[in-house]
Amino acid sequence: MVHAGGRPVPSLINDNFERLDKVANSSGRYFWKCKHCGNLDNSPGAKIQGxxxxxxxxxxxxxxxAAPELRRKARTFIMNKTGDDGGQVISPAASSSSGGVIKKRKKISTLDGYVDYPLSDEQAKLANIKLLRFIIHANIPFRVGDDEYFREFIDVIRPSYKVPSRYVLSHHLLDGEAV
Incomplete structure (x- = not known):
């Protein structure tokens, strides 16, 4: 949706928030209400400045x-918006033979500013194999892949990692590892 004279509103915002009145300053921003929790009494989502x-x-x-998948989409949205690579930035001069200067990013002292990057296909395959090996060597049943509490635990550690189901663990990955 495009508002008069403004940028298009991202679908994550448009699908999950309802635009309210304009903020009483010259910023051109609006207040928004969360479609999930904004109607509840004393909810933090009742009026959020955009x-x-x-x-x-x-x-x-x-x-x-908010569902875990929606939280994952919101993290990915922020990561794509900021383009944060979380590491050092090498100036273009550093790659030349003249010996440029390496600029370091400001360090964040807590994990509050941590943004989880989505795993590449190769990283996801490697993570699945490591998980399978752990499950086998720790003598844990394959049904742990379908356990809600295990999935919540993994979501806290690495929100972008999707735990394979019991079937995928016991058939596809185990067969592939056996070969």
């Missing part, structure tokens, strides 16, 4: 009714 990453951060940190 600035920086406050709307996706609401989904990630404050909305109790």
């Amino acid at each position: 600035r920086d990453n406050s709307l996706p951060n609401h989904i990630i940190r404050h909305c109790k009714d």
Whole structure:
């Protein structure tokens, strides 16, 4: 959706928030209401000022009714928006033979600013094999792949990693490992 004279509103925002009245300053921003928890009494989603990453951060940190997949989409949205690579930035001069300067990014002291990057296909395959080997050597049943609490635990550690189901663990991955 495009508002008069503005940028298009991203689908994550448009699908999960309802635009309210304009903020009483010259910023041109609006207040938004969360479609999941905004109708509840004393909800943090009842009136959110649409600035920086406050709307996706609401989904990630404050909305109790947001599904884990929606939280994952919000994290990916922030990661794509900021383009944060979390490491060192080498200036273009550093890659030349003249010996440029390496600029370091400002360090974040806590994990609050951590953004989980989606796994590549190769990283996901390697993670699945490592998980399978752990399950086999720790003598854990394959049904752990379908366990809700195990999935929540993995979501806390690495939100972008999707745990393979019991069937995938016991058939596809085990057969591939046996070969």
